[in-house]
Amino acid sequence: MDKSGRQVELMDPKLSRKRFLDTLMGAGGLGVISVIAYPLLKFVNPPARSSESSEWVDAGPAEEIQTGGFKTIMHASGIPLVLVRRSEDEFIALEKKCPHLGCMVELEQGEMFCPCHGAKFTLDGTRITGPSPRDLKRYKVEVRPDGHVFVGKEVG
Amino acid sequence: MMDDVPHENKGFFEERIGIISSLKAEGADIIPAHATRWPTYFLGGTALLTFVIQVITGILLMFYYKPTVDEAYASIQFIMTEVEFGWFVRSVHHWCANLFVIIMMVHMCRVFLTGSYKRPRELHWVSGVFLLIMGLGFGFTGYLLPWDQIAYWATTVGTEMTNSVPPPAFGEFLLHFFRGGENVSGDTLTRFYALHVMVLPIITALLVVMHLVMVRTTGISNPVEK
Structure with a gap:
């Protein structure tokens, strides 16, 4: 929060929107990966034999x-x-x-x-x-x- | 080249491995406008995606599947009823196998109708035909592995056909090569398993790499130009 003008640059609306969308994409990607990984990890785990x-x-x-x-x-x-x-x-x-x-x-x-x-x-x-x-x-x-x-x- | 621009910010791995730079060979990554607008240019990539899914689900099924006369059918029942998400992994493998062949055929139609097989892309077509044959080979060998009645008799009929290949001595050799004996037996099962999980995947992977390298070399065809 210095007064040299950098604050304005950081608050650039386009930059913050890009970061927001990047985060959203990252979170969505993680969600997709977990949905695929969960059944595969469950599959690999051997079930108890009778x-x-x-x-x-x-x-x-x-x-x-x-x-x-x-x-x-x-x-x-x-x-x-x-x-x-x-x-x-x-x-x-x-x-x-x-x-x-x-x-x-x-x-x-x-x-x-x-x-x-x-x-x-x-x-x-x-x-x-x-x-x-x-x-x-x-x-x-x-x-x-x-x-x-x-x-x-x-x-x- | 790299020495001239030592401070270029490529990231740690790209600077050392350089795989993305090598893929971005001159002009090769230009996708023509028609390919982005005309919705048939995703088929090759989709076929590749189904192949990757087949490799992953196939390896997972190998964790539990046992290619012997006594245990093959029981191990698949075990996968379907006892293993968590076993039904899911096996069903994905089953349906993606069908999709793999269907998508390759539709892809082939597109390539034919846009004339994309013409010079300098003849070998793209030839390698693609071999990939389709590999896909059918996967289907044929994989069909036996559940070792139920339909699998047994389908393989009996399918291998019997090779007996008709002339000359008769060669036909007989092929029949014995696939069956591992006079009749379809446990020896056929282990042979088909070896073909299905080792031979065909390795050949297919090599063909896929060739196919992709050639597409990068010549770029995507542009039927509008001609």
Whole structure:
């Protein structure tokens, strides 16, 4: 707002109309682009497969696993789990996915061991050593009256 | 030239890449008055637009489509019923395929009636004819991909025709080339898929570039002048 005459130039009606129309065109163009981009982004986002909706997974008869033994099963979410029988009626289901960078941990010499970067966990999923920031995820387990072990949602 | 005018304000990218300047070759960007008044000169550009839409929607469909006997039909049902806006993307691909061919034919009529194919634009016409053949090739190969009854029998009939090409040994070669065997089978499906998503798009894109470069070189024809 100086008095050197520049203000008049800035207030030039043609210039302000041009700027107004430019802004209008820009806003309109953005609107058109979003209308096209929205369905395309929605399309790219994968829909949930129907198998992911069921909650409990049948892991087979309990007698298949001896006390101290284990079995690898697939959770409904598509993540592999290790089902360990710790005693006659105590089962633990641990996610095989290492919380560090997602490699598959293996049960080796009574410990869960990640071959990628050497993280180790106890059989109840507690972190012992290595780069993992967290314990292994645990899943709910129940033995149903028909003798089958069922694995459900994540604990906690 | 550029060194003579170092302070010319072209913008960061234009100064370094210079694509707009090269497109504005001498005289090539002059659109004759009749082309702006006579409403038939948008057809080539519209055909190009439908091709671009086909490329985009086609790539998106490839995210979910599976070109195998067991999964082709199911994957299209998945696109139509489960994927958000899947029905929309597939329908756009379907209708733009039809539009692509229709617009190219109308464009061809305009070029013929205004005599725009004459010297020095003969190769524009020739490349355009090949583009039309590419469009029909896209339609023929894409028609099989849903792997339903109408697709199967249309391809059986269509490929059977190649058997009539003389001499008989060549006709038989063509038949086996397209079918990947004696009959239309999963081998035909993978071949048509490869043609539809790799071979034809690459050839078409090259022809489109040639076609556009030639139009820039000679400029748009002016039938009024002659």
